[in-house]
Amino acid sequence: MSPTYVRARAALAAAALTASGLTLAVSPANAAVIAACPTTISGGASVPFRTVEAECSATNGTLVGPDHTQGTVASEASGRQGIRIGQGQYVEFVLPAAANSINVRYNLPNGSNGRLSVYVNGTKLSAGLPVTTRYTYVDTGWITGSKTHHFFDDSRLLFGQNAAAGARVRVQADGGDVGQATIDLADFEQVSGPGTQPANSLSVTEYGATPNDTSDDAQAFRNAIAAARSQNREVWIPPGRFDIRSALQIDQTTVRGAGQWHTALYGNNIFNNGSAQGNIRLYNFAVFGDVTERVDNNPDNAFHGAIGTGSVVSGLWIQNTKCGLWIMNGPSNNVTVENNRIMSTQADGLNFDSVATNSTVRNNYFRSNGDDGIAFWSNGGADSGNTIANNTVIQPNLANGIALYGGSNNTVTGNLVQDTNALGGGIHVGNRFNSSPLSGTTTLSNNATLRAGALDPNWQFGVGALWIDARDSAINAQIRITGLRAVQSPYAAIHFIDGNGQGKAIQGVTIDGATIQGVGTFVVQSQTQGTVGISNLTASGVGVTGTYNCPYPTNIPRMTFTGSGNSGWTGTWPNCATWPPPNSGPPQPPGPGSNVALGKSITASGSQGGFPAGNANDGNANSYWESTNNAFPQTLTVDLGAATAVNRVTLKLPPSSAWGTRTQTLTIQGSSDGGSYGTIVASRGYTFDPASGNTASVSFGTTTQRFVRLHITANTGWPAGQVSEFEVAAA
Structure with a gap:
């Protein structure tokens, strides 16, 4: 250097x-x-x-x-x-x-x-x-x-x-x-001094806990929790380190520490509930585990099990456990998880593995979680009416930042997900893991992602910063996405897929007002069928092209996109048999002679069934567009996406010798607005001969156009317009 x-x-x-x-x-x-x-x-x-x-x-x-x-x-x-x-x-x-x-x-x-x-x-x-x-x-x-x-x-x-x-x-x-x-x-x-013991509380030291020594304090904590519950008092943990070597059960009790920098509990599984009514309140202490590997059958979590109704977890620092909070063993209602730091866990930061309702996860900071940062898993019934608001999730290193697996009427709003890694993306919504399928309305509003999304090592293609997966079953619920901001996504920004590769449809998704700033591949990547509405999405720094729309299996329809008011992203990846490498910077202006029509939006005045306009600029000379038969004149129009200097048009028919020589008569026209067209090349006949590749080309003086149109009036080989590739060369 x-x-x-x-x-x-x-x-x-x-x-x-x-x-x-x-x-x-x-x-x-x-x-x-x-x-x-x-x-x-x-x-x-x-x-x-x-x-x-x-x-x-x-x-x-x-x-x-x-x-x-x-x-x-x-x-x-x-x-x-x-x-x-x-x-x-x-x-x-x-x-x-x-x-x-x-x-x-x-x-x-x-x-x-x-x-x-x-x-x-x-x-x-x-x-x-x-x-x-x-x-x-x-x-x-x-x-x-x-x-x-x-x-x-x-x-x-x-x-x-x-x-x-x-x-x-x-x-x-x-x-x-x-x-x-x-x-x-x-x-x-700037860490404030330790908190002081509240009135009407019982200190764990009164029951034999001793800070900063090597003794096991679990039984003293157990006794203090039992006494506090029977007397309707709080449990107080003073400053110091306390070792909890066997899990505690807790219900209808408050436990409060002197602050997450002052009170620290050391143990792999501090709280473990088989059942609970609720009103469990945990405040202001740290939990440090000693979990050196991920064993999913071990409950090595700071809190594991039932939490019931009306419980609060606030102000905790959790580190080096398997999970921070794994909430299960029964329904959870009106639970609040707020103001916590959950870092360097072997698996999830927080997972509601239960029927969670009307609960809130807000203003928490997650970093270096070994699976999902925040997950609501509708396992055994629908999570419903929950809110994930204003959380930060940085570098989940084996899954998603925030994930909704099934559920009904849940809201994800105001969150930031940053620097995700393999086997996941940024924000994820899906019918997965045998969850109760999505229903009602899922709301994703004003969330931001930064460098989110990753190359999936199994699929070997990019997963989006925001992705929706119909893996277990088709999605036919309302998913409303507003105000998304995706910045420097290494692969796609928005992604739709059936992860099982069966082509299950995704319906009911609307995206409005998204801002995409820098994307390695596509603004939108779809690999299944369905209908999605996208409006007022602005993009800049698009790495490859605007859209990838290649369903799998290949015999199902492509995703249909509706909406209006979009800008900054045009074109569709033309060759579904290949994946482009990501481009970390904005696309460069087209070089002279490059085909600027490839993969761009293309329309026709009419099409014969099975031979749509999109076949004419997909990069595959063996597929072709055919206009409505016996109905001349016909038009085929490509939108270059922006005003572009061009100087040549090349037309192709399939190179197979089965295509006999024919001449098509047409005019080449251009337009800046798609409404009013002028003549670029006057009407003439173009001969396509399989002996010379079934290709015809015409050069003309450089002209700047956004729309280029073929106006076809005759074909000696078939009563329709036919084009397998409509290429427009940059000047």
Whole structure:
């Protein structure tokens, strides 16, 4: 990397910070910002911390990424890139706001353990960050298509002092520390002091729990919970670490800690309910598990089982369990899950595996979950009337950010899903996993995705940032999608599929007011049949073309798209037998001689059954359009999508020798608006001879047109217009 390039990147980053009202601290001469900060967008949860990416901080380390390839460290990083440091190397963050704590998302080479040193304004803290690979490099061989994954973990530390905005916080590999680490990001927070014991509460220490020792506190907690319930009082957990080595049952009881930075429960399965009436309230503590592999039959979750009616889970920090919350064993009603941090789990962050009704999941932050971030699974009955609102989900590394599996009248609104990986997409709605099929109206409003969607390793094609799957059964419910914003999707932005490859239809979906900004392949990708309404969707930076509409199996009808007011995306991928590679940037202007009609919207005044207009620009010379027979004149019109300079038209018929020589008489016309047409080439006869490939071509002076039309008045070989390929060349 040249010094000029480094200085330019550093200047860009400094300019960005200055524009935000911040100052980039000056670091030693051998440090520089070596990458542009990844794109960020608004939306999702309101959190008490500020995140700073390593790659846009000062460092003498090495940039890793960007990369979207499954199974690489960079692919699981926020922004798909991080900074690798070795002995004596560091990442130096500039605080965007006052803070007294750091939480670092890091990766180590497999088998490494130790610490990383932390400096605040040049002074080394006595306590470092403990780091380990104990909870990473996970293998789930029973999940088809999975590879070793879950490369990052989190480690947190209180500074013991307050650092002002603009302070320099360095994470460094000193002598005696781990030999190498990849730093993804750091969260900085001004942590308030511990809460105090509320009135009318019973402390677990009154029942024998002792903080910060090696004893098992489970029985003391059990006794405190029983006493609090019988006396209609709360359970209080003071500051400190408490070890819970066997699961607790809880019902109709409140448990409150001194804060998620102050009270920590250590155990793989803290709460486990076979049944519960409800009114369970869990507030303000952390749960740290020791789950080193995913075993789906083990209830290694911070909360597992029944939660009942009217329960609340709020202000928890959950890390290194299998799942954060797995709610099952009976119906759940009017449950609130809010203001939690659920990170580095081996499987789901939160899953309502039950009949959940009228419940709310709001303002939670999920990161590095080993399956879905948030899932409502209508298992045994319909989840209904639930709301998933204003949550952030970052880097689920083996499934979706947010998923609705079946259900009725559920709402997903105001969420942000970012940097998803293999075997899933961003936001997902589907009839899957034997769920109660979708019914009523599912509402998805004002959600945002950033770098969401992935190459599915089983299908070997891209899954969309938003995708809908009729895998178990056809979808014939109302799905209303408004205000979607999809930014830098590596593959498709919006995706429809029957994941079982049987072509089950998707009906009742309407999309209105979506904004697509940068997409690797298609704005819309459909691989099944049905009817979808799309209106007022604006797109920019389209990687391949506007639409992929190739149903599987191939003998079923293509998806029908209705709607109006769309802009910035035109054309349909012409060859369903191949997949294009994603293009990370906006499409380039067509080069001279390129066929600008390929895959674009095409219409005809009439078609003979089985030979539609779309056959005339699909890139396949063996398929063809045939107009209504015995009804000259006929027209065939292609919309180039934008005004384009053109200078040649080439027409083809199938190259088979079964097609005898014929002459078609036609005029080539052009239009800027699709209403008024002028003559480009006057009427004349074009001869198609199988001996010379059944091709006719005509060049003309360069003209700028959006619509190009063939006006056909005669055919010596058949009483209809016939074209297998209608090519228009860019000038």
